[in-house]
Amino acid sequence: MQDLLDKRIVLGLSGGIACYKAADLVRRLIERGAQVDVVMTEAATRFITPVTMQALSGRPVFVDAWDNRVHNNMAHIQLSRGADAILIAPASADFMAKLVQGRADDLLSTLCLARACPLLVAPAMNREMWLAAPTQRNVAQLTQDGIEIFGPGSGEQACGETGDGRMLEPLQIVAELKRFFQPKLLAGLRVLLTAGPTVEPIDPVRVLSNRSSGKTGYALAEAAWEAGASVTLISGPTSLPCPFGVTRLNVDTAQQMRDVVMSHLSGQDIFIAVAAVADWRIQNISSEKIKKDGTSTPELNFVANPDILAEVAAQQTGPWCVGFAAETENLSEFAHAKRLRKGIPMLIGNLAQHVMDADHTTVTIFDDQGEHVLPKETKQEVARQLIHAIAERFKQSKPSR
Numbered sequence: 001m002q003d004l005l006d007k008r009i010v011l012g013l014s015g016g017i018a019c020y021k022a023a024d025l026v027r028r029l030i031e032r033g034a035q036v037d038v039v040m041t042e043a044a045t046r047f048i049t050p051v052t053m054q055a056l057s058g059r060p061v062f063v064d065a066w067d068n069r070v071h072n073n074m075a076h077i078q079l080s081r082g083a084d085a086i087l088i089a090p091a092s093a094d095f096m097a098k099l100v101q102g103r104a105d106d107l108l109s110t111l112c113l114a115r116a117c118p119l120l121v122a123p124a125m126n127r128e129m130w131l132a133a134p135t136q137r138n139v140a141q142l143t144q145d146g147i148e149i150f151g152p153g154s155g156e157q158a159c160g161e162t163g164d165g166r167m168l169e170p171l172q173i174v175a176e177l178k179r180f181f182q183p184k185l186l187a188g189l190r191v192l193l194t195a196g197p198t199v200e201p202i203d204p205v206r207v208l209s210n211r212s213s214g215k216t217g218y219a220l221a222e223a224a225w226e227a228g229a230s231v232t233l234i235s236g237p238t239s240l241p242c243p244f245g246v247t248r249l250n251v252d253t254a255q256q257m258r259d260v261v262m263s264h265l266s267g268q269d270i271f272i273a274v275a276a277v278a279d280w281r282i283q284n285i286s287s288e289k290i291k292k293d294g295t296s297t298p299e300l301n302f303v304a305n306p307d308i309l310a311e312v313a314a315q316q317t318g319p320w321c322v323g324f325a326a327e328t329e330n331l332s333e334f335a336h337a338k339r340l341r342k343g344i345p346m347l348i349g350n351l352a353q354h355v356m357d358a359d360h361t362t363v364t365i366f367d368d369q370g371e372h373v374l375p376k377e378t379k380q381e382v383a384r385q386l387i388h389a390i391a392e393r394f395k396q397s398k399p400s401r
Contacts, residue, residue, distance in 0.1 A: 003178055003380065005033030010079055010086040010117075012108045013053070015043025017158045018090035018124035018167035023048060025089060025170040026056045032174065037079060038062070039108050041095070065107040080115040087177065088112070089150070090124030090167045093135050099147065100138045120180065122150040122173055127163030150176040175244040179226040182384070185391035187228035192268040192319065193221050194261065194275035194308070196236035198254045202300065203286040210276050214238035216324075216361060217274035219383035221246045224272075227387050232268075234260050236275055254278050254305035261308055270394060271319040273309040276326065281305050313343045320394050325349040335366045346393055348386060365389055 009029060013022050022038075029036050038053040038061045050061040060069060062079065070078050080086060088095065088108075095109070099121070104110040112119055121142060129135060130152060143149060151168040168176070195217020199207040214235060221233040222243035233248045234257060242248040249264070251257045254277045265271070280302040290298050313321045321344040325335045328351060335349035347366045362376040363386070374385055 002031075002033030004029060004174075004181075007034045007084045007181065008037070008082060009034050009177070010037045010039060010083045010111070011057075012086060012088040012091075012111070013038065013040045013044035013048070014088060014090060014092040014095035014108065015041055015046060016090040016092045016124045016167075017047060019044050019047035021167055021170055022089055023052060023056055025173055026053065028170045028174050029177075030057070032178075035059070037083070039079065039111060041106055041108050043092075062107060065110060067107070079111055080117050083115075083117045085118045085120055085177070085180070086112060086115055087120045087122065087173075089122035089173055091121045093123075093125045093129045093132075093138075096121065096123065096135070096138050096142065100141045100145075118146075118148065118180070120148045120150060120177070122167050122176075123152045123165065124167035125152075125165045126157060126159055127161055127165045130163075130165035148176075148180060172244045175222075179245070182223075182226040183388075184228035185388060186224055186270075189229045189269040189394075190267055191221075191224045191229040191231045191270045191272065192234070192261065192264055193217060193224065193231060193272040194234045194236075194257060194277070195221065196238040196240075197276050198236045198257055198278045198305075199252050200254065200278050200281040200305075201285050202282050203288065203290045205289050208278060208280075208282060209237075210278065212236070212238075212276035212326075214240050215359070215379050216383065217272075218243055219379040220272060220274060220386060222380070223383040223387040224270075226384070227391065229270075232264055234264070234275070254281060254308070258306045258308045258311070261312065265312065265315065265318060268319040270322065270390065271309075271312050272322045272390070273312070274324050275308075277308060278305055307342075309344065310342050320345065320397060322390055323347040326352040328353055331364065332366075332371060335364070339366050345397060346390065367393065 013019050026036050036057045037059055038057050040063050054061045098109045104113045150173055153166045153168045154164045155166055156162050157166050196214035197210045197212040199209040201207050218240050221231050225231045225245040231246045233246050235248055235250055249260055251260055283301040283303040309323050312318055323342055323344050325338050327334050331349050331351055335347055339347035348363050350363045360376055361379050361382050363374050365372040
């Protein structure tokens with residue numbers, strides 16, 4: 001997905017072993033449609049060569065403040081003009097101190113001081129360096145100066161120690177960068193979301209389930225996080241990785257999903273019920289594997305599962321609710337009826353046979369004003385459009401102050 005299409009990123013590398021991650025980061029950015037101009041400190045060239053970064057970015061790499069390849073010999077001015085952001089990854093403790101002090105003794109630091117675009121910083125250092133009081137003061141000052149801090153991550157470090165300070169992984173930085181460019185329509189809000197299928201046991205080895213991949217729910221969780229929300233994702237079994245920045249809680253059955261939803265409902269602003277929850281479960285679950293004897297078939301007795309969305313919507317002080325409806329026919333009729341039956345302000349519907357397991361989807365929004373069809377797009381792009389629609393309607397539902 002080219003969700004950074006036409007974005008021009010100036011990627012700055014300061015000295016540190018995490019420079020090796022910058023090679024993959026360039027590739028990931030270009031995959032998503034970005035143009036990347038690389039600027040390196042002299043120290044960074046000790047860890048990875050400008051030749052490597054040029055080969056990966058397909059563009060000249062700049063190291064020297066006196067580089068005359070720029071027509072007016074002012075690379076420190078021209079490189080940020082027209083850029084959408086400068087991203088320093090890795091950003092060493094020394095380089096972050098330079099930014100705080102406004103020092104400009106090489107090309108990259110001068111470029112940051114003379115920039116005409118946002119500055120983003122992905123710290124990378126030993127855990128003790130990260131926790132040191134001067135570094136923490138510098139982080140606070142950078143944040144106060146309007147500089148975005150990506151990370152750092154926590155884990156095993158090149159020095160052999162373990163803790164905070166390691167640079168985020170390339171895909172995590174990409175996620176942070178995509179989030180940076182998205183409007184913060186849900187800033188300060190808490191979103192609770194369900195996704196994926198549920199599985200209902202028949203015996204210790206067999207389950208009753210459905211074909212939900214979870215892709216739409218996970219895309220919505222990511223889009224809500226990009227929009228500035230604090231997101232908790234309650235997921236049935238799926239092979240999808242948890243979106244960066246999202247808290248995921250795993251469940252199997254519909255009853256488990258209901259219990260986890262209700263235990264996390266307090267303080268939530270918006271509840272989005274995307275999960276394909278099984279309508280029924282097996283009442284007579286066998287404690288042993290049901291054997292095939294060739295003469296008879298097992299009798300399964302069904303009982304209705306809890307209606308999670310209806311229960312949440314009925315809460316007196318509950319969150320603003322959004323439901324989903326996957327139908328195979330008569331979408332308009334069934335979706336309108338479901339929305340009214342559940343007592344919710346907004347429902348999103350589609351025809352399951354057209355989008356099941358696919359990476360693209362088309363959906364219709366059902367609300368008090370009628371029906372609103374969104375064009376077919378990738379599930380991630382549709383998710384962003386849906387978050388925009390949810391944010392708009394949520395704010396309209398709140399009394400003005």
